[in-house]
Amino acid sequence: MSTGIGARVQRKEDKRYITGKGKYTDDVRNESQAYAAFVRSPHAHANVNGIDTSAAMAMDGVIDVLNGQQLTGDGIGNIICGWAITSKDGSPMNMGAWSALATSKVRYVGDAVAVVIAETQALARIAAEAVEVDYEVLPAVAASDKALAGGAALIHDNAPGNLIYDWEIGDGAATDAALAGAAHVTELAVTNNRLSPNAMEPRAAVATFDECDDHYTLYTTSQNPHVARLVLSAFYQVAPENKLRVIAPDVGGGFGSKIFIYPEEITCLWASMKTNRSVKWTSDRSEAFITDAHGRDHITTAKMGFDAAGKIVGFKVDTIANFGAYMSLFSSSVPTYLYATLLSGQYNIENIHCNVRAAYTNTVPVDAYRGAGRPEACFLVERMMETAAREMGKDPTDLRRANFVQEFPHQTPVIMAYDAGDFGANLDQAMAAADVAGFAARKAESAGRGKLRGLGYSSYIEACGIAPSAAVGSLGAGVGLWESAEVRVNPVGTIEVLTGSHSHGQGHETTFAQIVAERFDLPLENVSIVHGDTDKVQFGMGTYGSRSGAVGMSAIVKAMDKVEAKVRKIAAHVLEASEDDIVIEGGQVKVAGTDKAMGWHEVGLSAYTAHNLPPDMEPGLKEGAFYDPANFTFPAGTYICEVEVDPETGVTDIVQFTASDDFGTIINPNIVEGQVHGGIAQGIGQAMLEQVVYDDDAQLVTGSYMDYAMPRASDVPSFSVHHASTTCPNNPLGMKGCGEAGAIGSPPAVINAITDAIGSNDLAMPATPQAVWNAIQAAK
């Protein structure tokens, strides 16, 4: 059986995951292990007038109680947002100070004010309860529109009116003119509901300071350990990079929430130095709800204009994005360059203008969550297309087709240059698979049982392969977004690949090995993937934005190119042939058309014994490469959701969900389908179940699974997943990325289907039975 590109190889890593033998951060136990528990604000906004630690310090087993004054006094820097956005008036974004432990003011429920270090986790938590904080409660605000309205509590002194930036993209005047001349204008107001990420493994950190070497080791739940080390060193001044090793071992899901550097890792590192103990913190689920960065939370109004033939002439968008109480690491880029740049959707739109205001509120910080800006764009565009089709009495697929981008490359008016795609092919494939032709009969059958049946479409596009470094640099990014790889051929011919990508569920140990096994025609088990340790891998930008295939694997290909060149030289020298005649296959390196050959392992051995190498060749067989992508990649596709609604209860059953995706080259269909299944489940979660709710005092009231509804197996159908691919012209494997597509494309398909079923377009996410029932009643 083939194990190369396109093969359904079983995941190499699953044995340890399925048997409970994964090695996670919380599994690390050091000799001098102590435990941290954070004292967190129960108030959404308050001045901290004093902290009395005497009762906690007096408890047996308490090693120390540390606060924010001590932390900043030791020179630990504020947490920063690494992407600078400039307001339309030219002013820089208003970033408020964020200390890992609050010094004088808390700004959301969960903001940490002190940390207890104790001999056991239980003791630490009990002692944390005994720390008495004198809070002077201030007025608080949770909703972004209220935060920006006059009179709201001021959260950061340097952000007047709680405004972080007021940014725009596109030509406003041209878009207004286009809309003024339109034959039809559709207006839509949508809210993109706030979500909590809920990775299966909660965040954790184990920090160990070695006073002899003045060196720190941090085990942490990170999607990008090198970025963590960079930021911890350069901005938070925890330690210089050569004195800080960051290891992200097995990580149980991230969905974006483990990209960011949080107060807890910083505090554990610092506390380890202060106490000269190894310090471990493991979040529990309650703590996760108030510390893991939330996602989405947009309020948007938009207008789309069409000419008499149904061609889009202009699209104008106004969005308020809720950033929570502090600016998280990549927060600023999410509602700008990851959102507004995708507002052209799959459509040829000449005029687009989008204005985005970012607001501070007294809530958990908001940052990237699976899709990050692109789900918000897709939801708006695809709800708009369906709504416009209904208003104009057109078939929603006809309206889409009439506006599809047909020629590539296609430059949109909002930065992106789509490089390849066949949007009509995905729509055709999805419609055939979903048996759209038979829908009318199914609807009639449902009606006979008193049920409402509906069909909803979503033709999504997203941007992955993040990203060309010079391009993102010009847009304000503080880092380059290339990837690195090193391919090490051992003297016995086995191969280790060191990658800057990080696997936290994506299956890199399998897919990355597949491309190496295919390239050198070796058994899959001869290839091992090494990642997640700054002492082993030279550098890397990590895994997010569906970048590990298009960028991470491309770096591996570049390194393999160099390895292959050297293998050819060695073999040509030893076999006394021309490099051009060398063929690598079946575990051998041969001279084409002859019986001259040497084993692959013999080439490795030759490289390391160096007894007979070409003149001037260095010994060894190890090559590295940095790959900087030439463009974003553009996964796209069409999702079709079919629902049946019980009008008496509002209960909605997804009876069929069909996906046709264009991910470019697929390395392992099993893994790609798994990514699509998981992404759609998350999208259905957003569309029908999940919502973070704050009350009027900015108290979080959805802080457990009693109130925050995650999708369960019974909430989702058996997905019908298909591929109609075009090759990405901008990377060596032709890959586009598949990690986020499901979560991006599915929510509008679900809401379009339910609103089709109930005959009312006024329905917000999450479409709970209560919301659907209310919409049915309101439409009567």
Add this chain to the structure above:
Amino acid sequence: MDMSGSYRIGAPRQAVWTALNDAEVLKLCIPGCEEIEQTSPTTMTARVVQKIGPVKARFNGAIELLNVNAPQSYTIKGEGQGGVAGFAKGAADVTLSEDGGETVLEFEARAQVGGKLARIGSRLIDAAAKKVARQFFDNFHDHLNGKDPPGD
């Protein structure tokens, strides 16, 4: 959370008023009250254990009487810190009216919770508050009729 109610208490209004201002009586009648101490004619400190859904907490709080119009009405305001469980605060306008030899007590209360209580217990607060109020007035009625509740 807003709540209101009315209770008929089998005792004259002056007796009800006196009892409502007596820290010892309040300690006996407030469910879960471990300690209450009068610090001035209109202020008290208290320690109360409450369980709301999965969250059990010991609240250390202050009670203040405002708008005192003896023996007809007052506003009782309380605020308690429950450690990691969060905080609770609230106020109730209490009015006493005579009806024959008995007293009708009416109240309108507003309560707010924060921290873990809000995150985990918010949907249970209404029911829990109503239960606590009913228990208090049952205990109070019984006390004035010579039947004190069993201790904790």
